Amino acid sequence: VVVNHVEMDHTGALPEVMEVAKPEKLFCSPKGKENLLKHFHRDDWPYEVVKTGDRLSLGGRTVTFIETRMLHWPDSMFSYLMEDRLLISQDAFGQHWATSGRFDDEVDRGELMQQAAKYYANILLPYSNLVQKLLGDLGEMGLEPEIIAPDHGLSWRKDPGMILEAYGRWSQQRAKPKVVVVYDTMWHSTERMAQAIAEGLAREGVEYLVMDLKVSHRSDVVTELLEAKALLVGSPTFNNGMLPTVADFLHYLKGLRPRGKIGAAFGSYGWSGESVKLINAELEAMKVDLVDEGISVKFAPSGDDLKRCRELGQRVGRTVKETL
Ligand SMILES: Cc1cc2nc3c(=O)[nH]c(=O)nc-3n(C[C@H](O)[C@H](O)[C@H](O)COP(=O)(O)O)c2cc1C
Structure with a gap:
Protein backbone atom coordinates (compact mmCIF):
# COMPACT_ATOMS: atom_id res chain seq x y z
CA VAL A 1 0.00 0.00 0.00
CA SER A 171 2.38 29.56 -9.80
CA GLN A 172 4.06 32.67 -11.20
CA GLN A 173 0.77 34.47 -10.47
CA ARG A 174 0.96 35.89 -13.98
CA ALA A 175 -2.03 38.20 -14.55
CA LYS A 176 -3.94 39.31 -17.62
CA PRO A 177 -5.86 42.57 -18.15
CA LYS A 178 -8.84 41.45 -16.13
CA VAL A 179 -10.60 43.09 -13.19
CA VAL A 180 -12.86 41.58 -10.54
CA VAL A 181 -15.36 43.83 -8.76
CA VAL A 182 -16.70 42.11 -5.66
CA TYR A 183 -19.21 43.55 -3.21
CA ASP A 184 -22.19 43.06 -0.97
CA THR A 185 -24.98 45.51 -0.28
CA MET A 186 -28.10 45.93 1.88
CA TRP A 187 -30.03 48.68 0.09
CA HIS A 188 -28.25 48.67 -3.29
CA SER A 189 -26.18 51.86 -2.92
CA THR A 190 -22.87 49.96 -2.89
CA GLU A 191 -24.23 47.85 -5.73
CA ARG A 192 -24.92 50.93 -7.84
CA MET A 193 -21.36 52.05 -7.17
CA ALA A 194 -20.10 48.63 -8.33
CA GLN A 195 -22.14 48.94 -11.51
CA ALA A 196 -20.79 52.44 -12.20
CA ILE A 197 -17.22 51.19 -11.69
CA ALA A 198 -18.01 48.40 -14.15
CA GLU A 199 -19.21 50.96 -16.71
CA GLY A 200 -15.82 52.65 -16.43
CA LEU A 201 -14.04 49.34 -16.93
CA ALA A 202 -16.22 48.59 -19.95
CA ARG A 203 -15.26 51.93 -21.48
CA GLU A 204 -11.62 50.91 -21.26
CA GLY A 205 -12.41 47.61 -22.92
CA VAL A 206 -10.81 45.39 -20.26
CA GLU A 207 -12.26 42.05 -19.23
CA TYR A 208 -14.17 42.41 -15.97
CA LEU A 209 -16.56 40.57 -13.72
CA VAL A 210 -18.95 41.99 -11.12
CA MET A 211 -19.58 39.51 -8.34
CA ASP A 212 -22.20 39.92 -5.62
CA LEU A 213 -21.16 37.97 -2.53
CA LYS A 214 -24.80 37.12 -1.81
CA VAL A 215 -24.84 34.85 -4.84
CA SER A 216 -21.15 34.21 -5.58
CA HIS A 217 -19.27 31.82 -3.33
CA ARG A 218 -15.87 33.00 -2.12
CA SER A 219 -14.22 30.04 -3.86
CA ASP A 220 -15.64 31.20 -7.21
CA VAL A 221 -14.46 34.76 -6.63
CA VAL A 222 -10.87 33.68 -5.91
CA THR A 223 -10.98 31.48 -9.02
CA GLU A 224 -11.84 34.51 -11.13
CA LEU A 225 -9.11 36.45 -9.34
CA LEU A 226 -6.41 33.89 -10.15
CA GLU A 227 -5.45 35.58 -13.41
CA ALA A 228 -6.95 39.03 -12.73
CA LYS A 229 -4.67 42.02 -12.27
CA ALA A 230 -7.08 44.16 -10.23
CA LEU A 231 -9.51 43.67 -7.40
CA LEU A 232 -12.12 46.25 -6.38
CA VAL A 233 -13.94 45.54 -3.13
CA GLY A 234 -17.16 47.19 -1.98
CA SER A 235 -19.09 47.10 1.28
CA PRO A 236 -21.46 49.42 3.08
CA THR A 237 -20.55 50.29 6.66
CA PHE A 238 -22.28 47.90 9.00
CA ASN A 239 -22.03 48.25 12.79
CA ASN A 240 -18.81 50.25 12.40
CA GLY A 241 -17.33 47.56 10.19
CA MET A 242 -17.88 45.95 6.82
CA LEU A 243 -20.58 43.41 5.98
CA PRO A 244 -19.73 39.92 7.31
CA THR A 245 -19.75 38.46 3.78
CA VAL A 246 -17.06 40.92 2.68
CA ALA A 247 -15.00 40.33 5.85
CA ASP A 248 -15.29 36.59 5.23
CA PHE A 249 -14.13 36.95 1.64
CA LEU A 250 -11.14 39.16 2.53
CA HIS A 251 -10.10 36.83 5.36
CA TYR A 252 -10.26 33.86 2.99
CA LEU A 253 -8.35 35.65 0.24
CA LYS A 254 -5.60 36.80 2.62
CA GLY A 255 -4.89 33.20 3.60
CA LEU A 256 -4.39 32.31 -0.07
CA ARG A 257 -1.59 34.90 -0.35
CA PRO A 258 -2.35 36.42 -3.77
CA ARG A 259 0.52 38.49 -5.17
CA GLY A 260 0.98 41.26 -7.71
CA LYS A 261 -2.54 42.69 -7.66
CA ILE A 262 -3.70 46.29 -7.69
CA GLY A 263 -6.96 47.36 -6.08
CA ALA A 264 -9.28 49.84 -4.42
CA ALA A 265 -12.26 49.92 -2.06
CA PHE A 266 -15.68 51.52 -2.26
CA GLY A 267 -18.88 51.59 -0.24
CA SER A 268 -21.87 53.46 1.06
CA TYR A 269 -22.38 54.49 4.70
CA GLY A 270 -24.89 56.27 6.91
CA TRP A 271 -23.00 58.10 9.67
CA SER A 272 -19.59 56.77 10.74
CA GLY A 273 -18.41 55.22 7.44
CA GLU A 274 -15.56 52.89 8.44
CA SER A 275 -15.91 50.25 5.71
CA VAL A 276 -13.62 51.70 3.02
CA LYS A 277 -10.80 52.34 5.46
CA LEU A 278 -11.11 48.82 6.85
CA ILE A 279 -11.13 47.24 3.38
CA ASN A 280 -8.07 49.29 2.45
CA ALA A 281 -6.24 47.96 5.51
CA GLU A 282 -7.12 44.36 4.58
CA LEU A 283 -6.00 44.86 0.98
CA GLU A 284 -2.73 46.42 2.11
CA ALA A 285 -2.15 43.55 4.51
CA MET A 286 -2.21 41.22 1.51
CA LYS A 287 0.17 43.46 -0.44
CA VAL A 288 -2.45 44.71 -2.90
CA ASP A 289 -1.16 47.96 -4.39
CA LEU A 290 -3.92 50.54 -3.79
CA VAL A 291 -4.47 52.78 -6.81
CA ASP A 292 -6.93 55.04 -4.99
CA GLU A 293 -7.82 56.02 -1.44
CA GLY A 294 -11.26 54.52 -2.09
CA ILE A 295 -14.72 56.00 -2.59
CA SER A 296 -17.09 56.46 0.36
CA VAL A 297 -20.61 57.73 -0.32
CA LYS A 298 -23.11 58.83 2.31
CA PHE A 299 -26.32 56.84 1.75
CA ALA A 300 -27.49 56.73 -1.90
CA PRO A 301 -24.93 57.83 -4.52
CA SER A 302 -25.59 61.09 -6.40
CA GLY A 303 -24.92 61.54 -10.11
CA ASP A 304 -21.54 63.02 -9.16
CA ASP A 305 -20.71 60.08 -6.92
CA LEU A 306 -21.48 57.64 -9.72
CA LYS A 307 -19.31 59.69 -12.07
CA ARG A 308 -16.42 59.32 -9.60
CA CYS A 309 -17.04 55.57 -9.57
CA ARG A 310 -17.01 55.42 -13.38
CA GLU A 311 -13.76 57.39 -13.37
CA LEU A 312 -12.25 54.99 -10.85
CA GLY A 313 -13.24 52.11 -13.12
CA GLN A 314 -11.63 53.81 -16.10
CA ARG A 315 -8.46 54.57 -14.17
CA VAL A 316 -8.15 50.99 -12.99
CA GLY A 317 -8.86 49.78 -16.53
CA ARG A 318 -6.12 52.00 -17.95
CA THR A 319 -3.62 51.01 -15.24
CA VAL A 320 -4.29 47.34 -15.84
CA LYS A 321 -3.68 47.77 -19.56
CA GLU A 322 -0.52 49.80 -19.00
CA THR A 323 1.07 47.47 -16.47
CA LEU A 324 0.58 44.31 -18.55
C1 LIG B 1 -27.94 47.12 10.74
C2 LIG B 1 -27.27 48.32 10.14
C3 LIG B 1 -26.12 48.82 10.73
C4 LIG B 1 -25.50 49.94 10.21
N1 LIG B 1 -24.37 50.41 10.81
C5 LIG B 1 -23.78 51.52 10.34
C6 LIG B 1 -22.63 52.06 10.98
O1 LIG B 1 -22.14 51.55 11.98
N2 LIG B 1 -22.05 53.16 10.45
C7 LIG B 1 -22.53 53.76 9.32
O2 LIG B 1 -21.93 54.71 8.85
N3 LIG B 1 -23.63 53.28 8.69
C8 LIG B 1 -24.27 52.19 9.18
N4 LIG B 1 -25.39 51.69 8.55
C9 LIG B 1 -25.96 52.43 7.41
C10 LIG B 1 -25.57 51.86 6.06
O3 LIG B 1 -24.18 51.86 5.91
C11 LIG B 1 -26.23 52.70 4.98
O4 LIG B 1 -27.62 52.48 5.01
C12 LIG B 1 -25.70 52.43 3.60
O5 LIG B 1 -26.19 53.40 2.69
C13 LIG B 1 -26.10 51.06 3.11
O6 LIG B 1 -25.48 50.81 1.89
P1 LIG B 1 -26.07 49.71 0.88
O7 LIG B 1 -27.27 50.32 0.22
O8 LIG B 1 -24.98 49.40 -0.08
O9 LIG B 1 -26.45 48.53 1.70
C14 LIG B 1 -26.03 50.57 9.06
C15 LIG B 1 -27.17 50.04 8.46
C16 LIG B 1 -27.78 48.93 8.99
C17 LIG B 1 -29.01 48.37 8.32
Missing part, protein backbone atom coordinates in the same frame (compact mmCIF):
# COMPACT_ATOMS: atom_id res chain seq x y z
CA VAL A 2 1.30 3.45 -0.93
CA VAL A 3 0.02 6.50 0.94
CA ASN A 4 0.80 9.63 -1.07
CA HIS A 5 -1.17 11.97 1.18
CA VAL A 6 -2.48 11.49 4.72
CA GLU A 7 -5.50 13.82 4.61
CA MET A 8 -8.69 11.97 5.56
CA ASP A 9 -10.34 12.19 2.14
CA HIS A 10 -7.50 9.92 0.95
CA THR A 11 -6.90 7.75 4.00
CA GLY A 12 -10.26 7.52 5.74
CA ALA A 13 -10.62 3.91 4.61
CA LEU A 14 -6.98 2.99 5.28
CA PRO A 15 -7.70 0.92 8.43
CA GLU A 16 -10.15 -1.23 6.42
CA VAL A 17 -7.73 -1.49 3.48
CA MET A 18 -4.94 -2.58 5.83
CA GLU A 19 -7.27 -5.14 7.37
CA VAL A 20 -8.35 -6.65 4.04
CA ALA A 21 -5.08 -6.37 2.08
CA LYS A 22 -2.72 -7.12 4.96
CA PRO A 23 0.13 -5.61 2.91
CA GLU A 24 3.72 -6.52 3.52
CA LYS A 25 4.65 -2.84 3.50
CA LEU A 26 3.00 0.54 3.76
CA PHE A 27 5.02 3.12 1.82
CA CYS A 28 4.90 6.76 2.84
CA SER A 29 7.12 9.82 3.19
CA PRO A 30 8.91 10.57 6.51
CA LYS A 31 6.20 13.08 7.43
CA GLY A 32 3.64 10.59 6.14
CA LYS A 33 4.59 8.11 8.83
CA GLU A 34 4.47 10.80 11.50
CA ASN A 35 1.05 12.01 10.37
CA LEU A 36 -0.42 8.52 9.87
CA LEU A 37 0.50 7.75 13.48
CA LYS A 38 -1.20 10.96 14.57
CA HIS A 39 -4.35 10.03 12.66
CA PHE A 40 -4.69 6.29 13.25
CA HIS A 41 -2.41 5.59 16.23
CA ARG A 42 -1.31 2.26 14.73
CA ASP A 43 2.35 1.63 15.45
CA ASP A 44 1.89 -2.01 14.41
CA TRP A 45 1.52 -1.14 10.68
CA PRO A 46 4.52 -2.09 8.47
CA TYR A 47 5.68 1.45 7.60
CA GLU A 48 8.37 1.76 4.94
CA VAL A 49 9.57 5.34 4.78
CA VAL A 50 10.65 6.54 1.32
CA LYS A 51 12.30 9.74 0.12
CA THR A 52 12.64 11.52 -3.20
CA GLY A 53 14.34 9.28 -5.74
CA ASP A 54 13.73 6.02 -3.85
CA ARG A 55 12.53 3.24 -6.11
CA LEU A 56 10.32 0.26 -5.58
CA SER A 57 10.47 -2.63 -8.02
CA LEU A 58 7.18 -4.47 -8.45
CA GLY A 59 8.58 -6.93 -10.97
CA GLY A 60 7.16 -5.63 -14.24
CA ARG A 61 6.96 -2.08 -12.97
CA THR A 62 9.08 0.37 -11.03
CA VAL A 63 7.71 3.12 -8.82
CA THR A 64 9.79 6.24 -8.13
CA PHE A 65 8.75 8.36 -5.16
CA ILE A 66 8.96 12.14 -5.15
CA GLU A 67 8.32 14.08 -1.96
CA THR A 68 6.19 17.18 -2.51
CA ARG A 69 6.27 18.70 0.97
CA MET A 70 3.55 21.27 1.62
CA LEU A 71 1.85 20.53 -1.68
CA HIS A 72 -0.41 20.77 0.01
CA TRP A 73 0.42 18.95 3.27
CA PRO A 74 3.81 18.21 4.85
CA ASP A 75 3.42 14.49 4.08
CA SER A 76 2.45 14.79 0.40
CA MET A 77 4.36 12.86 -2.25
CA PHE A 78 4.01 11.66 -5.86
CA SER A 79 4.42 8.11 -7.13
CA TYR A 80 5.70 7.71 -10.69
CA LEU A 81 5.35 4.46 -12.61
CA MET A 82 8.39 4.67 -14.83
CA GLU A 83 7.51 2.08 -17.50
CA ASP A 84 4.04 3.60 -18.05
CA ARG A 85 5.20 7.19 -17.50
CA LEU A 86 2.21 7.50 -15.21
CA LEU A 87 2.41 10.21 -12.54
CA ILE A 88 0.10 9.57 -9.59
CA SER A 89 0.08 13.11 -8.33
CA GLN A 90 -2.31 12.99 -5.34
CA ASP A 91 -3.90 16.45 -4.97
CA ALA A 92 -1.73 18.31 -7.49
CA PHE A 93 -3.25 18.85 -10.95
CA GLY A 94 -6.65 17.80 -9.59
CA GLN A 95 -10.12 19.27 -9.70
CA HIS A 96 -13.05 19.08 -7.32
CA TRP A 97 -15.23 17.88 -10.13
CA ALA A 98 -17.50 14.85 -10.21
CA THR A 99 -18.46 13.99 -13.78
CA SER A 100 -19.09 10.88 -15.84
CA GLY A 101 -15.81 11.55 -17.70
CA ARG A 102 -12.61 10.02 -16.39
CA PHE A 103 -10.07 11.60 -18.75
CA ASP A 104 -9.39 15.08 -20.11
CA ASP A 105 -10.41 14.07 -23.65
CA GLU A 106 -13.88 13.00 -22.49
CA VAL A 107 -15.08 16.39 -21.27
CA ASP A 108 -15.27 20.00 -22.35
CA ARG A 109 -11.73 21.39 -22.21
CA GLY A 110 -12.81 24.88 -21.08
CA GLU A 111 -14.81 23.50 -18.17
CA LEU A 112 -11.95 21.21 -17.19
CA MET A 113 -9.43 24.06 -17.10
CA GLN A 114 -11.86 26.21 -15.11
CA GLN A 115 -12.21 23.40 -12.57
CA ALA A 116 -8.43 22.93 -12.43
CA ALA A 117 -7.99 26.70 -11.96
CA LYS A 118 -10.55 26.65 -9.16
CA TYR A 119 -8.64 23.88 -7.44
CA TYR A 120 -5.33 25.72 -7.82
CA ALA A 121 -6.72 29.07 -6.65
CA ASN A 122 -8.40 27.63 -3.58
CA ILE A 123 -5.88 25.01 -2.44
CA LEU A 124 -2.44 25.53 -3.94
CA LEU A 125 -2.10 29.28 -4.46
CA PRO A 126 -0.37 29.90 -1.09
CA TYR A 127 2.29 27.36 -2.05
CA SER A 128 3.02 28.80 -5.48
CA ASN A 129 6.77 29.09 -4.84
CA LEU A 130 6.89 25.40 -4.01
CA VAL A 131 4.89 24.55 -7.14
CA GLN A 132 7.47 26.37 -9.23
CA LYS A 133 10.29 24.50 -7.55
CA LEU A 134 8.51 21.19 -8.04
CA LEU A 135 7.97 21.83 -11.76
CA GLY A 136 11.71 22.54 -12.02
CA ASP A 137 12.57 19.37 -10.09
CA LEU A 138 10.34 17.22 -12.33
CA GLY A 139 12.18 18.61 -15.35
CA GLU A 140 15.59 17.98 -13.76
CA MET A 141 14.63 14.41 -12.90
CA GLY A 142 13.76 13.94 -16.57
CA LEU A 143 10.19 12.90 -15.81
CA GLU A 144 7.95 13.36 -18.80
CA PRO A 145 4.61 11.90 -17.75
CA GLU A 146 2.35 10.55 -20.44
CA ILE A 147 -0.55 10.42 -18.00
CA ILE A 148 -1.06 12.53 -14.89
CA ALA A 149 -3.55 10.93 -12.53
CA PRO A 150 -4.57 13.13 -9.60
CA ASP A 151 -6.63 11.84 -6.69
CA HIS A 152 -9.51 14.22 -7.41
CA GLY A 153 -11.29 14.74 -10.71
CA LEU A 154 -10.07 13.71 -14.13
CA SER A 155 -6.76 12.34 -15.35
CA TRP A 156 -4.73 14.09 -18.01
CA ARG A 157 -3.83 11.72 -20.86
CA LYS A 158 -4.46 13.65 -24.06
CA ASP A 159 -2.33 16.61 -23.17
CA PRO A 160 -0.61 16.44 -19.77
CA GLY A 161 1.58 19.32 -20.93
CA MET A 162 -1.46 21.58 -20.82
CA ILE A 163 -1.92 21.29 -17.06
CA LEU A 164 1.84 21.49 -16.45
CA GLU A 165 1.95 24.70 -18.49
CA ALA A 166 -1.05 26.11 -16.59
CA TYR A 167 0.60 25.31 -13.24
CA GLY A 168 3.70 27.16 -14.46
CA ARG A 169 1.57 30.21 -15.25
CA TRP A 170 -0.57 30.10 -12.11
